[in-house]
Amino acid sequence: MRALVCNALGDPAALVIENRPIPRPRAKEVVVQVGAAAVNFPDVLTVAGLYQHKPDLPFIPGMEGAGRILGVGKDVVDWRKDDCVIFGVRPGAFAEYVRVPDNDRQLMALPSGWSWAEGAGFRVAAQTAYHSLVHRAALKAGETVLIHGASGGVGLAAVQLAKHLGATVIATGSDDGRLAVVKDWGADHLINYRDQDFVAVVKELTGGKGCDVIYDPVGGDVLEKSMRVAAYGARLLIVGFTSGGPSKLMSNHILIKGLSVLGIRAGETPLRIAPEQGRDYVEQLPKLAALGVMRPHISHRFPMERAAEAFRALTDRKVVGKAVIEMGV
Numbered sequence: 001m002r003a004l005v006c007n008a009l010g011d012p013a014a015l016v017i018e019n020r021p022i023p024r025p026r027a028k029e030v031v032v033q034v035g036a037a038a039v040n041f042p043d044v045l046t047v048a049g050l051y052q053h054k055p056d057l058p059f060i061p062g063m064e065g066a067g068r069i070l071g072v073g074k075d076v077v078d079w080r081k082d083d084c085v086i087f088g089v090r091p092g093a094f095a096e097y098v099r100v101p102d103n104d105r106q107l108m109a110l111p112s113g114w115s116w117a118e119g120a121g122f123r124v125a126a127q128t129a130y131h132s133l134v135h136r137a138a139l140k141a142g143e144t145v146l147i148h149g150a151s152g153g154v155g156l157a158a159v160q161l162a163k164h165l166g167a168t169v170i171a172t173g174s175d176d177g178r179l180a181v182v183k184d185w186g187a188d189h190l191i192n193y194r195d196q197d198f199v200a201v202v203k204e205l206t207g208g209k210g211c212d213v214i215y216d217p218v219g220g221d222v223l224e225k226s227m228r229v230a231a232y233g234a235r236l237l238i239v240g241f242t243s244g245g246p247s248k249l250m251s252n253h254i255l256i257k258g259l260s261v262l263g264i265r266a267g268e269t270p271l272r273i274a275p276e277q278g279r280d281y282v283e284q285l286p287k288l289a290a291l292g293v294m295r296p297h298i299s300h301r302f303p304m305e306r307a308a309e310a311f312r313a314l315t316d317r318k319v320v321g322k323a324v325i326e327m328g329v
Contacts, residue, residue: 003095004307007058009049012311017304023099025073030100035116036324037065037093039310040124041242055091062093066110066119076102084110086119096327104282111289121296121322125157126285131266132215133161135277137235141166143212148222151178153322157294158215159187164293172198178320181297202229223247235260297321
């Protein structure tokens, strides 16, 4: 099989396609023939050696994908050959075949009518949005949520889920064309922060009250400025740092406004302290997918030979929703 391999940490341009043996499933595993795999910002960080999870070199990057089960291990009960699935791995998705544990948090059925690309782009963004807005923020109908980076994968999933939960969504981004897609998915208000002062606009939209929840995968001064539009008792969700660095929050603002600052680890929290949240993913996310609530938007598709372009599209903020690498299945 062909696989995209990282032999040295650094620029994604150094990733190479190598031939590897097709894996065989162990007792409690399945082997999936990959139709498509999504490119996520943590993949960029992992290849650069900057992510918290650091696989040993050489490794095959990629956290999520979709495809058809080629083979099942002898102890696998719930899956059969030719089942179409969404899968999660850590890492290994950027290959024509991948071995996946028979674990209901790492495998789910591909919803009817979905493409490989849509399935590939679902899992990471959906889990992040659900963990953020439901588990951590307990977002309620009638509340107002400010979603930064709304045209990205985790941002767009949060817009979709927040609208489903009955919230008013204020979405920010840096490009009118990309924000138009966010509007199509239900955002109530759009702010292009390159042309507008989002602090002033949010204050006007909320009558000076501010937002009940702030969802921030961007970091840097975006989150620092967001403190000024947080309502009393607001929940600040720290989802990521796509701006390139963390924020410096003023503790006096947190105190005076009674704010809750919540770190988002959608994968780790269920493993470490809250296994019931993992069961929520298994039970609730397929239902939301079947309803079309969190269906991924795919703006870019690349063959494996152009994987470096896929990474660049993501880091250059050209992607709306998700970019995927398609394997030609």
